[in-house]
Amino acid sequence: MLSYRSRRPRTGRLATFLIAVWTAACSDEPAGDLITAPEGPAPIINARADSLPQIPSGGAPITTTRTAAASIVLPVESGFTVEFVDRECAAVGNRVTLTSPVFQVLLRSGCQAAFPQTWRFDGPFPAGTVIAFLFRPGTRHPGAIRVSGGFPVWTLSFEDSTDDDFNDLVFTVTAECPFFPTPPADPLLADQAVQRGLQDLWDNSNPNDPNQANRFEQGGWIVERNGQREVIPFGGDPQPCRSESPRGELQAIQASGATILGFAHTHPHTFGTAVPTDGSCNGNRLPGRTFGDGPSYADERVMSGSPWPQYIIDENRVHRLDPNHQVGDPLNSPVDRNPNCS
């Protein structure tokens, strides 16, 4: 195959350029200088995934004579970050390029590059977006990429020689997990700042800790202050089985000029699991107790006379109790959220 540079000027159309890059990179011929980027800052080309040739998904590596490719598929609408986390190599010219959904040369000579380095791609990119990488080693050996992990964190290990230790360059790709897979109709839940606040409450509940005693209910006030919405966590010590805003806290928040819009708390315990017997859950030290699901009687009771809605966050859903909800009133349909992906 003839050199791309010898056949077409660089001033060609973007799509043609990208396709040519792809074709060259995936050919059986040594890539050589075919995808050498101009000197200076790495080019950032905001190409969408669908403007590039699609490559097989699912992390299956493709190895050509020298250049290797690998891809990951985003299962949900999301942004993502790529982090260069480790290296153990000496070759000059180990080049790593992100080719989809954005074209960007990440490292021109990875063995000499500082780490860690992080590249952030906010997107959000739609579900099904392919995140694709090319690796062209600076050695004369074929490059290879190994993909491990799964949503939301993958590890890409690059091999530039024949020892197959797959530690020459190591990257992680982390999908930012949106709180909801689709924008909720509830305007308060649709607010990005509120979603971040609810995500923080969830994350701070230690929801993935296998020991239920280490999972804490976290609550907070959803407020608007100076035109900005935020979630102010409840003060006091979080506990595994209760969530309380201490005396005077509500009044202090209101006195600060904040308008209360609602309140929320988490249910981080997995439905049907055993209540810990170490006394952390309200003193319980006997087996035979099981976590139920919400909203609980107590969640409903607190709504009597409440002018604000309450949100209860569990592993998969967000429940809303309307202002002045009474115990036993019909419940709203919960809103599905992305499960543990923090």
Place this chain on the structure above:
Amino acid sequence: MRTMIAIALLLAAPAAAQTQRRPDPCGDLENKAGALTSLARYFVDPERATILEGFGVSQPGPDAPRAVVEDPRVCSPFMGRVRAQLGRSGVLRELQPEGFDFAVLSYGPFLTALVTERPQEGTVLAHGYTELLIFDDETLSYVGSIVE
């Protein structure tokens, strides 16, 4: 005159005692009917059947009778069992300082006690400790508890 005052006080004492609310052996929980409806999900919803199955019993299903129990002759001995169970578990010790509210609810072959932490004045108890203790209706043997 002094005698009349004394008589008046004597008369007033029982009257005052009568106006002081005596603990209801069947519980003082607010909105017991609402609680009966809300907690029925554990006894009728198929997707929650695993909870009772985990205790070695089956859901009674949606057609089983359910009721708020208000008969002191049922509630008094039953709550004795409930307090003993809570005492053994250690939960009662945690609840006592603030007190708790409870209701006795019946779902098919189960007699249950909903026990929930009473909020302290000035706090917003978004989620107080709540436990539904489930007993066999006939033998009053303990089946298991659901902590919400």
